[in-house]
């Protein structure tokens with residue numbers, strides 16, 4: 001459904017598996033550590049259930065909310081006040097209404113923003129970054145069973161997307 005997703009998916013599967021095979025041959029102990037860490041990371045995640053406003057789009061997302069959420073001042077996130085949690089591509093499952101998703105892209109067209117055709121709410125976006133691979137940005141406001149307490153207890157990372165410095169915090173964050 002996204003930016004030639006099959007290709008991105010294939011690329012990631014090949015890259016990840018190749019990395020593990022090479023790691024297993026060169027450094028078996030290191031390989032085990034990575035595998036155990038991955039397993040541990042998986043167990044820290046909670047499966048949240050989300051939906052758009054009209055309920056047409058429904059999805060599940062595996063998120064370790066204690067890893068934090070993110071707000072950004074780029075032209076898109078600022079206008080939509082998009083509060084998100086990043087997950088890898090296997091952590092999102094659209095359980096209903098996928099044919100009601102419509103897409104929006106702008107600028108470098110590196111990120112696909114998905115909206116419900118009926119109510120206009122954006123449940124998630126999809127992109128690819130060198131350090132993250134293919135990722136989904138889940139709209140935390142669409143997670144129906146994430147408690148406000150759990151959301152507020154998680155750290156928030158602020159990104160200066162407006163100046164293409166996603167790694168640093170913008171000078172002003174109060175309006176995001």
Ligand SMILES: [Zn+2]
Pocket residue numbers: 052053054055056057116117118119120121
């Ligand atoms: Zn909707």
